[in-house]
Amino acid sequence: MLSPPISRTPLLSANPSLDYLLAQVAEAVQLTTTQYTKATEHYEAVARWLEADDSLLAKLSPRIYPQGSMALETTVKPRGEVEYDLDLVCQMSHSPGSAMDLYSAVYERLAAHQTYRTMLSKKKRCVRLEYQGEFHLDIIPAIQDPFRGTTSLLVPDRELRGWTPSNPKGFASWFKSKAALRLVEKTARYDAEPLPALRDYDEKPPLAISVQLMKRARDIIFDGDDNAPRSILLSTLAGHHYQGRTCTLTSTFEILYGIQEQIRSASPNTIEVSNPTNPDERFSDSLTRERYTTLKEFTRHLTSELTKLLDARGLDTYQSSLESIFGVKPVATAFEKYGQLLNSRRNTRTLTYSPTGLNIITPTTSPRVPKNTYFGN
Structure with a gap:
């Protein structure tokens, strides 16, 4: 009680x-070095696949960056056999059509990968890749909010079948300003922003x-x-x-x-x-x-x-x-x-x-x- x-x-x-x-x-209780290394490797591999020149998304100029506990440096290992999750945003310069069109474009690009297609599932606001026994990677399609601008986003919502507001990058910046600490900038390959290092x-x-x-x-x-x-x-x-x-x-x-x-x-x-x-x-x-x-x-x-x-x-x-x-x-x-x-x-x-x-x-x-x-x- x-x-x-x-x-x-x-x-x-x-x-x-x-x-x-x-x-x-x-x-x-935070992710171990081994878990973190695996998460980073998978994150970078998915980012390369989404951003590749021959990708269906290439004309949408995707940018990949982490959100959630990995971005805030507040990861906590799940208890027991529960898998931990890693969230990343796949932000496009524009949508190919409706919110559901953008969601489908990201899903179809991942489904075109021989390995990823067997790991895919659709969630409310993200496409999930399930790494059995390790973690799941939630990929959130997004575009910039044309009204709020800056780092504010619009994210497809499958239940609403429309857009829902978000701002994970702005939230991370706010949280770090509260903590009076900033991420160390690193050089990233492609347009994928690196995960914050374990400290x-x-x-x-x-x-x-x-x-x-x-x-x-x-x-x-x-x-x-x-x-x-x-x-x-x-x-x-x-x-x-x-x-x-x-x-x-x-x-x-x-x-x-x-x-x-x-x-x-x-x-x-x-x-x-x-x-x-x-x-x-x-x-x-x-x-x-x-x-x-x-x-x-x-x-x-x-x-x-x-x-x-x-x-x-x-x-x-x-x-x-x-x-x-x-x-x-x-x-x-x-x-x-x-x-x-x-x-x-x-x-x-x-x-x-x-x-x-x-x-x-x-x-x-x-x-x-x-x-x-x-x-x-």
């Missing part, structure tokens, strides 16, 4: 050890880490339930309520409290959440009554569980609390790396004591932990 709401805002003291552990949990915890902004932690906690709680909060909804709300903190735990608390306050302010109505760079793209339209209830319960529950960390004392208690939120494997990986770092800092005499425990970052006022020589007293 999910926890009741928390009415107090916890006062956080600097605890670099806990922040390090949270960041390592986030790193442990270590100390290179990733707290906003991205907080989103990864929220998504992982959601997956643990709801375990594939269709009513679980959508990733795009969590990412948007997180971007709105992120206050620029460098502490991951503080950032996550502020995001969760911001969401809860937004929900309270909107009551008895539901909150409205749109793409900040294209208000016509309304993410909250997918919030059924059941999904709205789970969003409220999720933010309260995660706030409650994280609050327990503030009262925890000792690494064993930390580990138990973190496992209940994020699962056993990623937490075990985080503690293994933490142990390695402690040994390294101890040996170089850069490990210190503080009221919150052992510090992996050395304040000048904290007493140093002596190097362990293993030779007795």
Whole structure:
């Protein structure tokens, strides 16, 4: 059963050890280097096929770029046997006709490939390539929105049999501006923009880490339930309520409290959440009554569980609390790396004591932990 709401805002003291552990949990749940490499190879191969000179799409000047968690650097490995997804936009200079004509053109080009035709399926707004046992690649046909311009798009919707608004590139830019971080530009072959490189915890902004932690906690709680909060909804709300903190735990608390306050302010109505760079793209339209209830319960529950960390004392208690939120494997990986770092800092005499425990970052006022020589007293 999910926890009741928390009415107090916890006062956080600097605890670099806990922040390090949270960041390592986030790193442990993102795509592995092997998964990322495979995704990149498939992404580039599909892009080359769609953009080739002999392609049916060549006259439409397709441009390929990633969207979603890969673009935001907030990937989270699915639990169990569930495949992860990689989204890419195939933006054309114009449509050969109606929205359905554009959708069909992309589908037919992929169906012309001997391998891809056996992997194809049609979805509401994308064409899906299923890489069995690995992931699925969702390819979203699009053209520029002639009224909004810039990066705003119109995307075919098979249920509406018409156009629907979107702006994934604008959203990614907005999210990264909130995180005060920009992608490193790389030279791309063809017109396919590269996937953002995997980065270590100390290179990733707290906003991205907080989103990864929220998504992982959601997956643990709801375990594939269709009513679980959508990733795009969590990412948007997180971007709105992120206050620029460098502490991951503080950032996550502020995001969760911001969401809860937004929900309270909107009551008895539901909150409205749109793409900040294209208000016509309304993410909250997918919030059924059941999904709205789970969003409220999720933010309260995660706030409650994280609050327990503030009262925890000792690494064993930390580990138990973190496992209940994020699962056993990623937490075990985080503690293994933490142990390695402690040994390294101890040996170089850069490990210190503080009221919150052992510090992996050395304040000048904290007493140093002596190097362990293993030779007795």
